[in-house]
Amino acid sequence: MKSEYEKIDLKNDENLKKNNEQLDHSIENILKINREKNEKFQLMQSKMAANYFDGLNFFNRNDTFSSENCKNFYKIQPRRPSRPTFSSHQIFSLEKAFEKTKYLAGAERSTLSIALGMSESQVKIWYQNRRTKWRKSTIKQNYKN
Incomplete structure (x- = not known):
């Protein structure tokens, strides 16, 4: 115990x-x-x-x-989303708008995207790519002259 x-x-x-x-x-x-x-x-x-x-x-x-x-x-491998294909009407309208102005404001981008049936981001990216192409062509032209 x-x-x-x-x-x-x-x-x-x-x-x-x-x-x-x-x-x-x-x-x-x-x-x-x-x-x-x-x-x-x-x-x-x-x-x-x-x-x-x-x-x-x-x-x-x-x-x-x-x-x-x-x-x-x-x-x-995860697949990337496919690239959008734009119709000839959309490209023509985007090119026409690009001739008028090289930079779009938010409201202009919104109205253009609605009119063309595209998202605003698609319009924004298209403009970015188009400006890059435009700069390259102007540099090339200046180099030739």
């Missing part, structure tokens, strides 16, 4: 353990955090290695391209 002092010591030990477990800066918690971080890091490394080796598996062992591997490679 345990003496009264031993019972008190056991209770004190249990209380100390409970208090230490609740503290963020206790040794047990610090070691637990480091262990969790290490496990997460190892998991991340193994995923990265798996992705790397999956990429290598697209090719045959002798580093030649096989048509099957190339097909699989391109299936995985």
